[in-house]
Amino acid sequence: MLKLPVESILPELKDKLKTHTNAVLIAAPGAGKTTRVPLELLSEPWLGSRKIIMLEPRRLAARAAARFMAAMLGEQVGETVGYRVRSDTNVSTKTRIEVITEGVLTRMLQSDPSLEGVGLVIFDEYHERSMQADLGLALCLEAQAVLREDLRLLVMSATLDAAPIAALMHDAPVIVSEGRSFPVETRYLSRRPEGRIEPVVVREIIRGLSEGEGDLLVFLPGAAEIRRVESLLAGMNLGANIRVAPLYGQMPQKAQDRAVAPCGPGERKIVLATSIAESSLTVEGVRIVVDSGLMRVPRFSPRTGMTRLETVPVSRASADQRRGRAGRQAPGLCFRLWTEQEERNFAQYTTPEILEADLAPLALELAAWGVSDPEQLSWLDPPPAAAYSQGRNLLKQLGALDAAGAITAYGRRMVELGMTPRLAHMVLQAIPLGYGGLACELAALLSERDMLRFEAGVPDADLRLRVEALARPEALPAGVTVDPSIRQRVKMEAKHWKHSLGLPLQQEAAIAEACGWLLAYAYPDRIAQRRGGGRYLLSSGRGAVFGTQQPLSYAPYAVAAELDDQGAESRIHLAAPLDADVIYRHHAERIVTEDTVAWDGGSQSVRSRRCDRLGALVLREEPLSNPDPDKWLEALLDGIAEEGLTILPWTKGAKQLRQRMGYMQRHHPDWPDVSESGLIAGLKHWLAPHVYGMRSRDDLQRVNLTVALESMLSWPQKQALDESVPTHIVVPSGSRIPVDYSDPDAPVLAVRLQELFGLQETPRIAGGKVPLVLHLLSPAQRPVQVTRDLASFWREAYFEVKKDLKGRYPKHYWPDDPLAAIPTHRAKPRNQA
Structure with missing residues (x-):
């Protein structure tokens, strides 16, 4: 027999496992660790008559390793060396070494946490860091600590940083085989x-x-x-x-x-x-x-x-x-x-x-183990909190966990099936309805790569086509072929699940209707409603789209079983149609009927509706008669807040009143806040009584905003407003000129220069405390001077202004002494006309 590099370290490995329950073996590719180590450890005294379980990350590798070791012993697989992989087992009562895939270990631990009859668990190729390997190691370490102090664990890898895993395994010794390689x-x-x-x-x-x-x-x-x-x-x-x-x-x-x-x-x-x-x-x-x-x-x-x-x-x-x-x-x-x-x-x-994986399966396994918080176990990399929380939320939605997060009896049945939680839920829901066998076929199809090939390169996403191909591949449409190896595996997997559940092996009838609503049990968040052009809205609120127009893309409702999660709208790869009445019949517990009275931005009005909702989908909608008037008012105020105050009819008087109140609030903080944010925040107090019963933007045009704003003021505040912040100033010409309070720091009086002749001082507000900013206008109503000091203007600037304007406006009155002149709002005083 060819001597392999790992054999040189076997004495050291045996010696370490005599005195330690855990060890780490680092061996280069080709060193022989997978096939030589289990056989060499089989005769160790501490193992006795117990078994060695060796985990491989893939079914192909598990079967190949078992066959090679059996051949080394001159035996057939299933004697001393056997294997267990999904839907394929080859062991016997004589088997001492079982090569298994990682999910099989989890099933063994859940049914027998102490692993009675097992002396050593080997985690081969641990550097691949599959989630099942991490889970299996975490559960084995817990079993070792609580139930089986004599259970030995060996992690083997070719490219792994040994220090962290050795520390995780309670400072396990590390054995290194350099291997044999050529340049x-x-x-x-x-x-x-x-x-x-x-x-x-x-x-x-x-x-x-x-x-x-x-x-x-x-x-x-x-x-x-x-x-x-x-x-x-x-x-x-x-x-x-x-x-x-x-x-x-x-x-x-x-x-x-x-x-x-x-x-x-x-x-x-x-x-x-x-x-x-x-x-x-x-x-x-x-x-x-x-x-x-x-x-x-x-x-x-x-x-x-x-x-x-x-x-x-x-x-x-x-x-x-x-x-x-x-x-x-x-x-x-x-x-x-x-x-x-x-x-x-x-x-x-x-x-x-x-x-990076969906952690719902991990969360279910941990719940079945009796752990709600992953931190209770030992991990090389703990599960990310966000994905783990999402997984537990899905399990609660499926009924696998109760409100407190503990596993339910139904959840334990899901664990026993050995499927993902979504598919297990679908199968268990289908059995009492008489479609358990079909659900097993759907689960098998969704657990494997697509078995159909489309010669035109445009795949049909309809999952019913795959179900039909399982039974009658010869009936497929022209240009569509089936991969026989994948089809065979799907049939074997479905048969395995049907057999374990005691279901008939023959397919049920009414496949066309049943596929969609069975899938809806597995993917309640992916029930989709057509929006047109092959585009759909998922009940989760996400968008989805068929990549090409096909018969299924015209279905009013569908269930998307496989999407690519790319871009704003995920592309649908596998789906089945669904009828609205089927949703009501089989998923009524998830449908919420709600009465809504809300502002509709499109119609600029309040709309009242009764809706049946499935997540983000509106299944049915009708007008609501006699809605609560208070809810109507609340929706109208929400609409005003959404659209902004410009939706209201702001007359000149209302605008000026708001500016005057804003001026007072600027200098007296206890006054009402009439800023945009302040008025929107207080809509219920100052505006609601004036819009009660109104329903639309058109109705709002009848509101008297001046009256509404005045309702915010007490009687003393109204008196103070009129006294301190007048609406108009009477100038020497006799005209009442409005004051512009748009800038509360500098109220403006814009008046023609001739109307102020004879006035020595700048007009004031706030009891004479605040001079107005004068915009002195030409006969054409254009500012020629801006000042707060009228007296200074008459002394210093008037004559320059006069020289400029007299030539441009020769018919107007330009006296040499503006303080002695007669003020006028005409071109000249009447006695000089």
Whole structure:
């Protein structure tokens, strides 16, 4: 048997686990930790007859590791070594090592918190930092502390900062295996590629085939990119000895096995893989790596409550791990499709899923564990508060948690299903209605990648089409094909859930009607109402749109099961139609009937309506007869506040009264505030009695604002206002000139110069304390002088003004002595006319 690098540290690891319950093993890719460590620890005295549970982040890796270890023992899988993954179990009473995916561990812990019969739990490839791995470790540490002091925990990783995880595990010893690797020549691009990445990938694949030896491992962000690169390569003459092998998690098991199996003599293969091939899988024969530098990750938005897949740059640790695949067996080549300068901006490590995922599943698991506050457990990275709170709010809405936040009996049933909370709620609600089997199929479809392919490139978002394809793929419309491997997995998953729930395996009838209202149980916040042009309003208040016009985009109501959460309006990828009467029949408890009396800005009037609302959606609306007059008044005042005081009929008299009151308030703070904000704040006090019974902007034009403003003043204040702040000043000509109080610091009297002849001093207000600002006007009513000192004007400026104006207005009266002259509002005094 080939000696692997990890074997050199196995004695140290065994020694540490004799005296410590926890340990951390850091081993480079290809060191053999996944397959050698469990087998070596199987005979340790502290384990006794108990089992080893090893977690793998992916189903493909779990099955591959179990098969490899079983082969090393000369056995079949299911004997000493077995595996448990979702919908696929291969273990027996003889099994001592179980390779499981992380969600399976959570189920085991929830059913048996002490993990009786288990002596060691291994967290393999922990650097991938999946949320289930973080949850599993947190629960295991709690179980170890409270129930099982003898339970041992081992964290294994290739690229992990060991210090934090060792500290989390109570200062666990760290064992390091340097691994065995050959030098890998790394080549970067000279400039960043533009446009689609696939042509650049193909170009580098061709370079790799010509410049290097051995097989190629090509890292791409997802299955879509893999299919496009595969299509481009199919159109090229690569040679009969070149085999292209896709590798991603949703592929059939046999296809995955072919991708990782060694080539035959004289054959080379190009493995097009997602990050699934980054660490836990060994792809035999690889000497060349082509790395797109991209990966696809789910990102949850607490603001919208939706998760979207984003394509992002890999971390430096992931890039190094990918490069290392080329140097496991011999010197290799690595083509990186980015520049060295770009790499400086890469994150050191991949962001843990727990920091970016929908935390409703985590919140439900913790509630079932008996924990409401995550801080009660030990985490390498605690769940973000906003996303966790959003998750708990959703669980309360679904009935999984009570008002106090404790798990309900219904919530425990949801946990037992092993689905996401939304899908579990849908299935449990569907069972008593006779549609449990259909709900299981919908849940399976939504848990997998879309199985339909559209030749025209314009997908149909109708989920009913997928349900029909499960039963009768041959009946699909022209130009639509089904991916048989995904369809098979969906059918297996649905069958598994139906069997566990004791449901008939055959599909129920009335699929067309039932799909929409079953989905509405899972996604009550995504019930959508048509707005036209393929655009919809979700009950959550968000906008959504179909990317292309299709039959479903004309449905009055729909449920959006999958959206991209991009931009102002999320694009709908999967949905089903819904009828309004179905919403009333099956979701009546969420419909709120409310009477509204509110200002309508469009009609500039108060409108009274009775509305049935589902979140942000108005399902039904009708006029409300005989609304409460007080509510009508309140809505009218709200409308005035919304539109501003300009909606009111401000006559000259009302404006001047407001200015005079503003002048007094400026100098006497105890007076009413008649500023914009002050009047709006006090609408109920000064205006309400004068608009009672009015309903519109037109009605408001009848309001006497002068009377309304005067109602704010006491009798002494009215007397003081008239005495101190007069509306008019009588000038020597006998004219009553209005005073402009728009500037409370400088009230203005604008008067023609000839009307002030004979007046020696500036007119005053406020009991003679405040001189007015005089705007002395020409015969054409234009200011020729602004002054507060009339006497000074007569002495010093009048004669210059006279010289200028007399030539322009020769018919007007321009005396040599203005103080002795007769004032007049005419061109000349009558006796001189």
